[in-house]
Amino acid sequence: MKMSDDKVFGSIGDLKIGKYVIVDDHPCRVVSIDKSKPGKHGAAKVNIVAISLVDSSKHTLMKPSDATVEIPIVSKKRAQIVSVSSSSAQLMDLDSFETFEVEIPEDFKNEVESGKEIEYMEVMGKKILGRVYEE
Secondary structure, three states: OEEOOOEEEEEHHHOOOOOEEEEOOEEEEEEEEEEOOOEOOEOOEEEEEEEEOOOOOEEEEEEEOOOEEEEEOEEEEEEEEEEEOOOEEEEEEOOOOOEEEEEOOHHHOOOOOOOOEEEEEEEOOEEEEEEEOOO
16 A cells, blocks of 8 residues: 555455445545456456435446555544534644534434534545543
8 A cells, every 4th residue: 555645555356345445536435336357358347335424426437456546545534612603613622622614414414413522534634523431
């Protein structure tokens, strides 16, 4: 595996469902993998369907089974929700006490409340809401 600032390079054959991959400059989570058999004149192909971590859009990637893919470096951290507006939340990192704003995804709109602890992901310079901890 080769490394860059916020991504590493790995083999497409090593990917599994639930792992992360970069497709069209979007950090994505793999949701399905189809592998075809090698044909008479070519190598086996791998077809990957992935959902973007940033905007939940669907992306597909098809490459030979020995091809290299970009894998984002995802760091998960804990924060506390300081305040909530209609579409964003202000968070305070529980380790560095840094405060910042993140967009609230549609599926989290009902769960996000001031004072709750959440997990967020830092990937490719973006901060993304991960999950809300229940008390």
